[in-house]
Amino acid sequence: MEKILSKQNDRRFDSDKIFKMGATLAGCFVLIVIVLLVFQLITQSYPIWEEEGLSFIVGTDWNAADGRESFGALPYIVGTLVTSTLAMIIGVPLSIGIAMFISDAPKKIGVPLGFLIELLAAVPSIIYGLWGMYVFRGFFLDMIEKPLHNTFGDSIWLFSGTPFGLDIFTASIILAVMIIPTVSSVAREVMKAVPQQQKEAAYMLGATKWEMFKLAIFPYSKTGLIGASILGLGRAVGETMAVTMLIGNATGINAIPESLFDPSQTMSSIIANEFIEASPAGLHLPALIGVALVLLCIAIVINVIAHLLVTRMLKVKEGSINT
Amino acid sequence: MNNLKKRQEYRSLFKQNVKKRLIIDKIVRIIIISCVIAAIIPLGSILAEVFKNGITAISIEFLTQTPGSVGSGTGGVGPAIQGTLIVVGLASLMGVPIGVFSGIFLSEFGDNRLGRSVRFFNDVFMEFPSIVLGIFAFLVIVLVLGHFSVWAGAFALALIMFPIIARTTEESLKMVPITYREAGMALGLRKWVVTMRIVIAAAKEGMITGIMLSVARIGGETAPLIMTILGSSLFFANMNTPMDALPLRIWRLSMLPYDSAQLQGWGAALVLIFIIMGINIGLRALVLHKKETMQILKILKETVGGRK
Numbered sequence: 001m002e003k004i005l006s007k008q009n010d011r012r013f014d015s016d017k018i019f020k021m022g023a024t025l026a027g028c029f030v031l032i033v034i035v036l037l038v039f040q041l042i043t044q045s046y047p048i049w050e051e052e053g054l055s056f057i058v059g060t061d062w063n064a065a066d067g068r069e070s071f072g073a074l075p076y077i078v079g080t081l082v083t084s085t086l087a088m089i090i091g092v093p094l095s096i097g098i099a100m101f102i103s104d105a106p107k108k109i110g111v112p113l114g115f116l117i118e119l120l121a122a123v124p125s126i127i128y129g130l131w132g133m134y135v136f137r138g139f140f141l142d143m144i145e146k147p148l149h150n151t152f153g154d155s156i157w158l159f160s161g162t163p164f165g166l167d168i169f170t171a172s173i174i175l176a177v178m179i180i181p182t183v184s185s186v187a188r189e190v191m192k193a194v195p196q197q198q199k200e201a202a203y204m205l206g207a208t209k210w211e212m213f214k215l216a217i218f219p220y221s222k223t224g225l226i227g228a229s230i231l232g233l234g235r236a237v238g239e240t241m242a243v244t245m246l247i248g249n250a251t252g253i254n255a256i257p258e259s260l261f262d263p264s265q266t267m268s269s270i271i272a273n274e275f276i277e278a279s280p281a282g283l284h285l286p287a288l289i290g291v292a293l294v295l296l297c298i299a300i301v302i303n304v305i306a307h308l309l310v311t312r313m314l315k316v317k318e319g320s321i322n323t
Numbered sequence: 324m325n326n327l328k329k330r331q332e333y334r335s336l337f338k339q340n341v342k343k344r345l346i347i348d349k350i351v352r353i354i355i356i357s358c359v360i361a362a363i364i365p366l367g368s369i370l371a372e373v374f375k376n377g378i379t380a381i382s383i384e385f386l387t388q389t390p391g392s393v394g395s396g397t398g399g400v401g402p403a404i405q406g407t408l409i410v411v412g413l414a415s416l417m418g419v420p421i422g423v424f425s426g427i428f429l430s431e432f433g434d435n436r437l438g439r440s441v442r443f444f445n446d447v448f449m450e451f452p453s454i455v456l457g458i459f460a461f462l463v464i465v466l467v468l469g470h471f472s473v474w475a476g477a478f479a480l481a482l483i484m485f486p487i488i489a490r491t492t493e494e495s496l497k498m499v500p501i502t503y504r505e506a507g508m509a510l511g512l513r514k515w516v517v518t519m520r521i522v523i524a525a526a527k528e529g530m531i532t533g534i535m536l537s538v539a540r541i542g543g544e545t546a547p548l549i550m551t552i553l554g555s556s557l558f559f560a561n562m563n564t565p566m567d568a569l570p571l572r573i574w575r576l577s578m579l580p581y582d583s584a585q586l587q588g589w590g591a592a593l594v595l596i597f598i599i600m601g602i603n604i605g606l607r608a609l610v611l612h613k614k615e616t617m618q619i620l621k622i623l624k625e626t627v628g629g630r631k
Contacts, residue, residue: 027433041455097357117366241546272454
């Protein structure tokens with residue numbers, strides 16, 4: 001009897017061990033992939049770092065012609081940062097407004113509305129691009145860019161370029177729409193995490209709804225809201241297709257925008273545009289992989305910061321005060 | 324006398340103050356409502372335009388035939404639809420098991436240092452730009468094999484998919500009460516039997532929701548497919564040749580300077596959005612009233628949100 005039991009125990013021990021090992025392996029898959037990915041990007045882009053050194057990051061010329069190869073990624077880094085920042089400036093206030101509306105609306109309106117906003121996230125990037133190119137661009141060019149250029153073109157440098165529709169302004173607006181679902185749903189969760197007592201206390205002091213937000217919700221959820229915005233920034237930085245179709249695809253020094261109506265290029269769009277044509281033999285492919293490495297580093301830094309801020313906020317237990 | 328005057332003065336001050344605050348409150352309310360409208364308009368416009376322009380392109384021929392010669396406006400997107408189904412199916416075959424087991428690890432064995440770091444990196448990996456994952460697939464598969472390959476595309480999409488599934492699986496499993504596990508253990512079942520037969524059975528609804536949403540997500544991915552399956556105008560031949568996919572076809576078509584190509588692009592967009600929105604809306608309509616699955620959607624909102 002004892003023997004049978006111990007035999008059974010042995011078997012149980014074994015199959016469970018295998019199960020646990022399998023699960024652990026699957027769990028570690030993500031770590032392995034990240035390490036391999038970074039390793040691959042570094043080794044495959046090594047030629048360009050060797051050739052250009054630091055001037056790959058601060059250089060502005062981009063020439064893939066044989067014999068005159070020279071690559072500098074600065075214009076695309078600038079393009080990415082400018083478009084994402086513009087998208088944040090437009091998208092974050094909108095998203096926070098939406099989050100305020102939904103968190104405050106009765107369930108009957110709030111739930112379907114939240115659902116609609118999330119549908120914005122379900123629309124594929126390529127369809128944003130298609131819509132932006134054939135619908136939004138025409139409207140935006142005639143209704144907003146041209147009037148702005150005609151009125152302020154001479155006095156404000158921001159509006160001085162000739163509007164064409166395929167420029168950083170259009171791309172940024174589409175990006176802003178694309179980050180709305182991310183930012184607004186995280187902002188909503190963060191606002192929901194504010195204890196009811198805080199809101200009631202504000203109302204009890206005679207606050208209007210806006211004052212309640214100002215007194216109770218914003219101070220309490222500040223960290224989380226900043227985290228939500230940075231999460232949106234992370235999305236905007238990595239976004240590819242819609243931007244590629246709308247940004248005008250300038251290369252080299254031309255890609256550094258001088259006004260809102262200048263065409264530009266982001267890190268992801270230069271990769272999408274040129275990756276297939278790049279030959280693995282020359283420096284073009286390593287250069288594009290180098291751009292991807294820079295993009296990945298920026299995206300990781302942004303997302304880690306956002307992640308830490310948001311989880312810190314959502315972990316705050318009810319009743320504790322965090323200002 | 325003096326007292327009365329002062330009181331009146333205070334009263335008028337109070338009234339002024341309240342009036343001003345109420346006006347500000349009204350203005351803020353209007354601003355907030357216009358924010359909501361500003362977000363709904365693009366969604367409505369996108370759906371309306373895709374439907375309006377796409378519906379004229381749709382026909383049996385369009386859905387089943389290969390693209391005609393460039394600019395002729397004949398032919399269809401048959402290979403693209405087939406390609407999307409193949410590459411998404413293959414990606415699911417790779418991504419779902421890894422994602423599910425990774426979720427099991429996080430929920431059942433993840434209460435230690437390794438588990439916490441896996442959870443953290445999983446969340447960070449979820450936000451990696453998809454084009455970088457495409458490059459990774461290009462480097463480790465296409466460059467090694469020496470030709471474009473369906474495997475590379477499926478691998479890149481699986482990489483986008485599995486962290487989403489891992490996260491949703493973890494949350495669904497965690498929602499199964501600990502007593503279920505204890506009851507299983509008390510019957511003398513092994514841990515893996517308890518997990519696979521009891522816990523997963525109880526959590527399957529949330530898991531399926533997560534899997535379907537991740538499928539919808541990768542269905543619309545374009546960037547990682549550019550450098551892995553490249554696009555083609557022929558039907559699927561074998562795993563080692565370029566293949567077409569709907570997002571790639573839309574991109575190609577939208578770059579062509581012909582009205583007919585643009586129209587076909589809208590048609591392809593309608594097919595794509597029909598598949599993706601169908602999964603999204605269908606799932607939400609089915610599970611919206613259930614508490615556990617709502618919880619999953621909430622987590623998805625926080626962590627996934629959308630595409631890159």
